[in-house]
Amino acid sequence: QQQVKQSPQSLIVQKGGIPIINCAYENTAFDYFPWYQQFPGKGPALLIAIRPDVSEKKEGRFTISFNKSAKQFSLHIMDSQPGDSATYFCAASRGGTSYGKLTFGQGTILTVHP
Amino acid sequence: GAVVSQHPSWVICKSGTSVKIECRSLDFQATTMFWYRQFPKQSLMLMATSNEGSKATYEQGVEKDKFLINHASLTLSTLTVTSAHPEDSSFYICSARDAGQPQHFGDGTRLSIL
Numbered sequence: 330q331q332q333v334k335q336s337p338q339s340l341i342v343q344k345g346g347i348p349i350i351n352c353a354y355e356n357t358a359f360d361y362f363p364w365y366q367q368f369p370g371k372g373p374a375l376l377i378a379i380r381p382d383v384s385e386k387k388e389g390r391f392t393i394s395f396n397k398s399a400k401q402f403s404l405h406i407m408d409s410q411p412g413d414s415a416t417y418f419c420a421a422s423r424g425g426t427s428y429g430k431l432t433f434g435q436g437t438i439l440t441v442h443p
Numbered sequence: 444g445a446v447v448s449q450h451p452s453w454v455i456c457k458s459g460t461s462v463k464i465e466c467r468s469l470d471f472q473a474t475t476m477f478w479y480r481q482f483p484k485q486s487l488m489l490m491a492t493s494n495e496g497s498k499a500t501y502e503q504g505v506e507k508d509k510f511l512i513n514h515a516s517l518t519l520s521t522l523t524v525t526s527a528h529p530e531d532s533s534f535y536i537c538s539a540r541d542a543g544q545p546q547h548f549g550d551g552t553r554l555s556i557l
Contacts, residue, residue: 361545370550370553372449372551373548418486428540428543428546
């Protein structure tokens with residue numbers, strides 16, 4: 330019930346493409362869904378996050394789509410660039426504004442070719 | 444803002460020695476700190492959660508006598524890997540948050556035990 334399942338494991342797109350990474354969860358108590366970007370040898374950095382009261386959130390080139398009934402959420406990266414090549418993790422937590430401990434997905438290695 | 448500094452970034456030591464890793468919040472008060480472990484090409488696994496001035500709460504399967512966590516101030520937590528062995532080699536990442544705020548991650552410590 331605590332798992333967050335992420336797919337695909339890896340993804341290759343051309344510059345300008347729109348990679349989409351999907352996550353699914355079981356625990357309906359989760360109420361905070363962030364996405365993190367991690368470069369090799371670095372810690373994860375928060376990209377964008379959503380709460381279940383909205384179905385979509387955009388910040389710059391990053392968009393989260395959220396489907397509460399399906400218990401799924403996804404990350405879309407518009408106009409992808411080679412600098413976006415990194416590992417992306419979805420996560421989930423519960424506890425409202427207490428921001429409880431995070432459960433991470435398995436990660437997606439994104440490669441954007443020039 | 445919300446910078447978390449981890450030190451050292453890389454440490455190599457002999458089997459049987461103890462290693463201390465520091466995690467500092469530089470510009471905010473970290474009421475809660477988290478310690479994660481990440482193996483190559485894998486996700487982050489939460490090891491323990493610590494609140495300032497309290498004993499850490501360890502996740503199932505994490506040996507509390509082997510991974511000593513101290514969170515003595517609102518800006519500093521330490522993780523000591525005692526009697527380290529090659530199987531303890533990993534990437535250790537801390538995160539910190541203030542009350543009502545999301546977690547911010549450090550850049551990790553690569554631990555190699557020879």
